[in-house]
Amino acid sequence: MSSYPDDRLYSKSHEWIRVEGETATIGITDHAQKELGDVVFVELPDLGEIFDEGQEFGTIESVKAVSELFLPVAGEIVEVNKTLVDEPNAVNEDPHGDGWLVQVKVSSDGALDGLMNAAAYEKFVEEEAKA
Amino acid sequence: MSDHGNLTNPAPDAARLDRRRGASSIFDASRPGRRGVLLPPLDVPGADPEALFGALHRTEVEGEVEASEVDAVRHFTRLSQKNLSIDANLYPLGSCTMKHNPRINEEIARLAGFADVHPYTPGHLSQGALELMARLEAALIALTGFARVTLQPSAGANGELAGCLMIRAAHVKAGAPRKYVLVPDSAHGTNPASAHFAGYQVKELASTPRGTLDPAELEKMMTDEVAAVMITVPNTLGVFEENILEVTRIVHAKGGYVYLDGANFNAFVGKIRPADMGVDVMHMNLHKTFSTPHGGGGPGAGPVGVGAALVPFLPVPTIEPEGTGFRLDFDRPDSIGRMRTFYGNFGVLVRALTYILSYGQEIGEVAENAVLNANYLRKKLAPFYHLKYDAPSYHEVVFDDTLQAAKGVHNIDVAKRLMDYGFHPPTMSFPLIVHGALMIEPTESEPIEELDAFADAMIAIAREAEESPELVTSAPHVTPVGRVDEALLAREASKPGNFAPVLRAPVRRS
Amino acid sequence: MRYIPSSPAEQAALLREVGVASVDDLFATVPREVFRKDPPPLAPPMSEIELRRELGAMAAKNAAATCFASFLGAGLYAHHSPAFVSQLLLRGEFLTSYTPYQPEVSQGTLTAIWEFQSHVALLTGMDVANASVYEGASALVEAVLMAERLTKKRTRIVVSKTIHPEYLTTLRTYLANLGLEIVEVPAGEDGVTNPAALAAAVDDETIAVAVQSPNVFGLVEDWSVAAEAAHAKGALAIGVVNEMFSLALLKPPGAAGIDIACGEAASFGLPASFGGPLVGFLACRDGFKRQIPGRLAGRLETPEGPVFALTLSTREQHIRREKATSNICTNQGLFALAATMTLTALGKHGLRETALLCLSKSEYLKAGIGKLGNGKFAVAFPGATFNEFALRCGPPVDEVLSALEKAQILGGVPFARLAPGSGEHEDLLLVATTERIRREDLDRFLDVLKGF
Secondary structure, rough: OOOOOOOOOOOOOOEEEEEOOOOEEEEEHHHHHHHOOOOEEOOOOOOOOOOOOOOOOEEEEOOOOEEEOOOOOOEEEEEOHHHHHHOOOOOOOOOOOOOOOEEEEOOOOOOOOOOOOOOOHHHHHHHHHHO | OOOOOOOOOOOHHHHHHHHHOOOOOHHHHHOOOOOOOOOOOOOOOOOOOHHHHHHHHHOOOOOOOOOOOHHHHHHHHHHHHOOOOOOOOOOOOOOHHHHHHHHHHHHHHHOOHHHHHOOOOHHHHHHHHHHHHHHHHHHHHHHOOOOOOOOOOHHHHHHHHHHHHHHHHHHHHHHHOOOOOEEEEOOOOHHHHHHOOOEEEEEEOOOOOOOOOHHHHHHHHOOOOOEEEEOOOOOOOOOOOOOOOHHHHHHHOOOOOEEEEEEOHHHHOOOOOOHHHOOEEEEOOOOOOOOOOOOOOOOOOOOEEEEEEHHHHHHEEEEEEOOOOEEEEEOOOOOOOOOOOOOOOHHHHHHHHHHHHHHHHHOOOHHHHHHHHHHHHHHHHHOOEEEEOOOOOOOEEEEEOOOOOOOEEEEEEEEHHHHHHHOOOEOOOOOOOOOEEEEEEEOOOOOOHHHHHHHHHHHHHHHHHHHHHHHOOOOOOOOOOOOHHHHHHHHHHHHOOOOOOOOOOOOOOO | OOOOOOOOOOOHHHHHOOOOOOHHHHHOOOOOOHHOOOOOOOOOOOHHHHHHHHHHHHHHHHHHHHOEEEOOOOOOOOOOOHHHHHHOOHHHHHHHHOOEEEEEEHHHHHHHHHHHHHHHHHHHHHOEOOOHHHHHHHHHHHHHHHHHHHHHHOEEEEOOOOOHHHHHHHHHHHOOOOEEEEEEOOEEOOOOEEEHHHHOOOOOEEEEEEEEOOOOOOOOOOOOHHHHHHHHHHHHHHHHOOOOOHHOOOOOOHHHHHOEEEEOOOOOOOOHHHOOOOEEEEEEHHHHHHHHHOOOOEEEEEEOEEEEEEEOHHHOOOHHHHHHOOOOOOOOHHHHHHHHHHHHHHHHHHHHHHHHHHHHHHHHHHHHHOOOOOOOOEEEEOOOOOEEEEEEEEEOOOHHHHHHHHHOOOOOHHHHOOOOOOOOOOEEEEOOOOOOOHHHHHHHHHHHHHOO
């Protein structure tokens, strides 16, 4: 049984994306938060900023590492998870839920190419570990 | 803390509390009305700052300390007792070359004729200071084979930047600055940062499975858009670039410069002159190879040696002979300018020259014994710790935590547990190509019995990781403070307002 | 060799353990054509007796200068340091430890860094200060680069030309390849930054406005001039201080709208040491702390008491590499500690009293110059100064210095020495006083000038 929810898709850079209508919610995966360790700071974009697919939209930091965050789909930022300012460890505690990062309004030509479903992502993580 | 005996039981609380005495800051200990300095009486009419400065007058530095000399001496002495140091302990911090700091160096640097000379003293009254700098430059030239050495950069990274700026200036003079600097994936973090601040884009060179540079890969990436390649010899894995001559040939063939990060000069000082390998620029960390004290994080000094092609671009001033003495030369039209005020970390330069003169022509023994000691530790520890790259080691050896990770023990845990045995941990933050790195550099300063004691501690920890991993993962147990929650601190410090007014993070809310 | 513990027999034993026949075998992967069999061309090893003689002779060549009454300043002021400071600095636990990356075995260094940061924050009136940077000029560079990151996509730096010329040269060197333009605003006739000229130089492309106080002529500048000029166009204001004792008597940059304070803290008892090592500082408002470069110590309250550790490390090169806030790694640890110890001993009262001594002696000298009556010397600018002023000399500056030297006085720094080849202000001599100067030195100084 997969530990990754089936209601969303996953990227090779370990973000998840859940699309509901025109809006998509984005976060990092449980695997990514474990690799990163205790999250101490999340730098998120301003509302209204527009990004291309695969573009860096922020960074996430643990004590001794920084990871860039990449947007799996092109779109405009319509919401950021403000609770992460005070509680960045929500990313560790509930990466697929309360630890979400941003919501975007998906661009009209926004495609979800190259993303994986839960099972494929789980396999991808296993293979990455072996390499 | 230097007790290597039975450490399976954490020390009793009383002992720990004792070590914590005076733990809080001098600001917490400040008492109104106390004073630590008596000044001479005012022997001229007292000026009235209120009248002179008007609205800009400040009447008090609020919050400043009030303490007696006794308070100050005791506070700082107690603080010192909470540090590990080379004087007391083997300090195998890879890439930092934590060697013995001879005290004669300190004595010489404190001579009034060096310590009390203002940098704007007229030349005829500061000939000794200029001579010292000229002598050090000559000694470093003898050890490196370069045409000139600038002593100005304040530390290694500052030297890297100076080197990159000189390379850029030379390319500009020849037509165009070029675009890229190539940096191996095993490099120190300062290398890409320095290249970036010189205006270059950084491209990473992948290491071979042996942990060295791949000439074929370099050949592919080395275009006439590449300004320089920054290499480290031996590299951060402690492995010598066997193909170094081919590497420098490839770079030169495309008109690029070879920058050598001299952080690991201790592995070959007196044995190899970098200029002979085709290196064009190299900085030297005097606080590593030449034993000037690390001082809890500085000061360092990062002189940079250059080949003839880069001499016109050296920072100003240079020191030139004049008659029977020396002068400062500012008239160098192609110079990159200045890296700082004045002429460099002169006090550090005094210590380094003293050290070099102490060894003189026998300085090669430093490299020999540094490499020998590292190899001895490698031999003793190899059965217990995983070695990702098994090419011959020079001054340091990089193990990792693969064997211990199976039990949930990571490099940070091994490091913290080492403190219980009285040793400073090895370096863990790089090389980035070794996950869970334990980078060990014993230096030439360690006698066989200290090496054995360190190896015994590492082996005991490997055993503990097998048998009682929680003892390791909860370490340290007998240090002045237990494992610090750095994540909590970083999280709190990141929040708005939590550094003001004196920089603190609040008590954890449960 | 005395710094290598292993005896030849022990080295042989180690070689056997390692499994090689000779030391040279350890270097087997070095290409033979570059591996040197012969020792380097240096003299034979020296004993301590010889070192004292050899290096002592060099030091002796400078010794005369240390016996003079010194009025040298121009960015580096040799104040008194309590005797215990240099002695405690020799404690091996401070001297021979490394950067406190491991807080459990470095609480001593970390607590001292935190105290240094706190002193700097209090003196400058800023919220956050870092663990120190190399020295004053590179501190200005770091402040400018920090402002560039904070303002994003702007391209110009406005600097007052009353900043120390070596600071400005250093800034030009660092910024040469980063696509940033430096706009220099000349001083007014009165030697102080002209508010209108400064405001006129600032536009929507301006990253920051930098001024120094006391400025290179020793004149007190009003921080709020720079702050207002900068903030009017959304730029940041940078305040440079290289005589920290001035902050005991002058409104700090943080209280006058300055966003980033930087400069040199060597005044707190560091030996002049021919110009280094010094101790640069950098401080800023709380909102900018994630962009401050260099090491930062933080304090965590725990049930067992406060604990200190380096924090917000992801800003730094060892983690962020080419995207780091700076390439800085080594800082000035031991000398930041020296400044901290000196500040502790001085305390709130000693700071102010020292500053008043410096100020009073400078004012006495200025007043004496005004009364010389030979028409050959004048205080160059009318504005308020702290402990340094520019002396305008009728006779060539070199001749004035020679005459003072004959009276055992190092009379000051010719402005020309700060900016060689610029041809600016060649008739100005910068004269600084500290608490170490006595009235008789001042009177002797005036007597020499009277003789022209």
